[in-house]
Amino acid sequence: MKSLGIVRKVDELGRIVIPKETRKVFTINEGDSLEIFKDDNEIILKKYAPGCTFCGSMDHIFEFKGFYICEECRNNLKALKK
Structure with a gap:
């Protein structure tokens, strides 16, 4: 250092x-x-820098109702809904 x-x-x-x-x-x-x-x-x-609530990723983060979610986890959640 x-x-x-x-x-x-x-x-x-x-x-x-x-x-x-x-x-x-x-x-x-x-x-x-x-x-x-x-x-x-x-x-x-x-x-x-906030990370995804589910996987900890810091790439492509969205905030939803006070939670940070990455794009991949968001897509996985959408797939569960179907």
């Missing part, structure tokens, strides 16, 4: 600030959600 050479202190509420230039490089906009992962002693932030 490559260091960006940026160090930030955690404030009294447990927050850190991601510098504007870093947010710009990774297209992190105000209001975007980030997922937090743990790997041994590392904390990893990833821009959140």
Whole structure:
């Protein structure tokens, strides 16, 4: 993993600030959600991208009544209806 050479202190509420230039490089906009992962002693932030509720795929995702469904699972559900 490559260091960006940026160090930030955690404030009294447990927050850190991601510098504007870093947010710009990774297209992190105000209001975007980030997922937090743990790997041994590392904390990893990833821009959140919803996956299919049924198979976890992140390709061709549709939202339906608060659930995320990929095109393949949607077609499979349509086939069950017939």
